[in-house]
Amino acid sequence: MPAFCIGDEDTVRGFRLAGVPGEALSTAGAAVEALSRARQRPDCALLVVTSQACALLGPELSALRAAGDRPLVVEIPGPGGAYPTIPGAGLARLVRSLAATALEDGS
Numbered sequence: 001m002p003a004f005c006i007g008d009e010d011t012v013r014g015f016r017l018a019g020v021p022g023e024a025l026s027t028a029g030a031a032v033e034a035l036s037r038a039r040q041r042p043d044c045a046l047l048v049v050t051s052q053a054c055a056l057l058g059p060e061l062s063a064l065r066a067a068g069d070r071p072l073v074v075e076i077p078g079p080g081g082a083y084p085t086i087p088g089a090g091l092a093r094l095v096r097s098l099a100a101t102a103l104e105d106g107s
Contacts, residue, residue, distance in 0.1 A: 002043040004071070006034045006057075007050030008078050015048065022048075031056040035064070038071065047071040050078035 005015035005022030012022040023034040031053055038044050054061055054075050065073055 002041075003046035003048055004038045004041060004044045005048045006031065006038065007048070007053045007076075010079055011050050011076075020048070025053060025056070028056045028058070032060055035060055039064070044071045047073045049073060049075055051075055052078045 003015075003020045005012050005020050006025065007022070008026075009024040012024040015022050023030075023037070025031050025034055035047075035057055038047055049057070049061065061073060
């Protein structure tokens with residue numbers, strides 16, 4: 001699954017070393033432009049965005065997530081950043097727990 005990274009210079013550099021292209025940014029305007037370019041890439045199925053870049057993108061990223069269209073957006077912590085707070089994370093944990101229980105029971 002081809003991916004693209006938007007974030008700070010260190011995070012983007014690390015993803016580039018793994019073969020994932022990306023754009024480093026520091027302003028909201030640069031973030032919006034990077035998001036637009038990533039969405040125009042026909043091979044971009046996964047968009048990795050640092051929490052700091054998510055804060056800069058604001059409503060544009062929310063609209064992309066709400067549309068449910070490609071690319072899939074994954075928020076990761078940037079340098080010194082906390083893990084993102086994902087709505088429904090408790091539900092996801094519950095589903096994983098139920099699935100693991102079902103596998104153990106042989107269901």
